[in-house]
Amino acid sequence: MVRIYEGRCHCGAVRFRFRSEEIAGGLRCNCSICIRRGAVMSPAYVPPSDIELLEGKDALEVYRFGDLTMNHYFCRTCGIHPFGEIIRKPGEPRGGFLRFNLGCIDGIDPLALEIELVDGRAF
Numbered sequence: 001m002v003r004i005y006e007g008r009c010h011c012g013a014v015r016f017r018f019r020s021e022e023i024a025g026g027l028r029c030n031c032s033i034c035i036r037r038g039a040v041m042s043p044a045y046v047p048p049s050d051i052e053l054l055e056g057k058d059a060l061e062v063y064r065f066g067d068l069t070m071n072h073y074f075c076r077t078c079g080i081h082p083f084g085e086i087i088r089k090p091g092e093p094r095g096g097f098l099r100f101n102l103g104c105i106d107g108i109d110p111l112a113l114e115i116e117l118v119d120g121r122a123f
């Protein structure tokens, strides 16, 4: 079932809405950034056509590292990472596809979901 989800960073400067199949699980990853961040992320990337940034275009700052496959967005006021954008990776969609931090989504308790562990350190 497709649902509409709304979310925001901690201070509320960044607000967004997206459409997705019901989110029934989450991902955690052990790569160098995820292990420090500790967030539970959405299992799938959401395509840009299903995402609306309601507020905060100017509040977002981007961090990139390593092989530059991801835009790691964070709010410049509260520092929270609401989503990451894949920017290039062979065989995967690019440009505007976002994976969301489930802790930022209204009505989702990330720690109550079934969590899959991704071995991102091995990539």
Ligand SMILES: [Zn+2]
Pocket: 009, 010, 011, 012, 013, 014, 075, 076, 077, 078, 079, 080
């Ligand atoms: Zn914020």
